Amino acid sequence: xxxxxxxxxxxxxxxxxxxxxxxxxxxxxxxxxxxxxxxxxxxxxxxxxxxxxxxxxxxxxxxxxxxxxxxxxxxxxxxxxxxxxxxxxxxxxxxxxxx
Numbered sequence: 176x177x178x179x180x181x182x183x184x185x186x187x188x189x190x191x192x193x194x195x196x197x198x199x200x201x202x203x204x205x206x207x208x209x210x211x212x213x214x215x216x217x218x219x220x221x222x223x224x225x226x227x228x229x230x231x232x233x234x235x236x237x238x239x240x241x242x243x244x245x246x247x248x249x250x251x252x253x254x255x256x257x258x259x260x261x262x263x264x265x266x267x268x269x270x271x272x273x274x
Contacts, residue, residue: 193236194248200233201252 207222207229
């Protein structure tokens with residue numbers, strides 16, 4: 176019996192990977208917000224420049240999620256927001272960002 180290998184497209188995350196990638200980007204957005212809130216140096220400037228890119232990437236991934244993936248992501252984000260109070264402020268800034 177011959178086994179067939181299929182190549183995966185690394186540019187498009189697999190379904191389970193999309194949730195993990197969205198969480199990674201969410202954390203990057205939170206880190207940017209934290210940096211901008213607490214410093215006024217080159218790092219804060221870099222964070223301000225990267226923030227729109229991260230937000231656009233997050234929205235792009237969220238739009239591609241299946242309903243089950245969206246539920247899983249929302250569940251994890253809800254837990255993060257309840258366990259880490261600093262994320263509550265960051266999350267509200269993300270939710271008010273234009274699409």
